[in-house]
Amino acid sequence: MSRKEVPRAGLVKAALAGKITNQEGxxxxxxxxxxxxxxxxxxxxxxxxxxxxRRRGQSSPRRVPAALRAQVITLMTTTYARPAGALLxxxxxxxx
Numbered sequence: 001m002s003r004k005e006v007p008r009a010g011l012v013k014a015a016l017a018g019k020i021t022n023q024e025g026x027x028x029x030x031x032x033x034x035x036x037x038x039x040x041x042x043x044x045x046x047x048x049x050x051x052x053x054r055r056r057g058q059s060s061p062r063r064v065p066a067a068l069r070a071q072v073i074t075l076m077t078t079t080y081a082r083p084a085g086a087l088l089x090x091x092x093x094x095x096x
Contacts, residue, residue: 008051012036012043 008029015025015036026036042050064072 005051005053008039009043009048012040012051015040016044 011020011025011028014020015022022033022036022040026033029036029039031039039051
């Protein structure tokens with residue numbers, strides 16, 4: 001779990017036990033009450049695994065394809081070497 005997801009477990013457990021209200025839990029997590037209720041339901045069904053973000057471990061759907069990234073890096077190191085240094089740095093750091 002990430003640092004953002006760790007407090008979710010305690011707050012959801014407290015809400016299920018009746019120690020805090022849905023509104024208090026939602027406010028603490030900066031969610032809407034409706035979203036907090038969904039989180040509680042998912043926790044009941046799946047346990048701690050239900051609180052982890054669903055896209056964990058998957059690549060971004062907006063990711064630039066590797067072939068296009070390689071083509072851009074080739075162009076930027078040859079044709080456009082001078083003016084695009086910052087963009088080249090970002091592309092080369094983004095990984096495969």
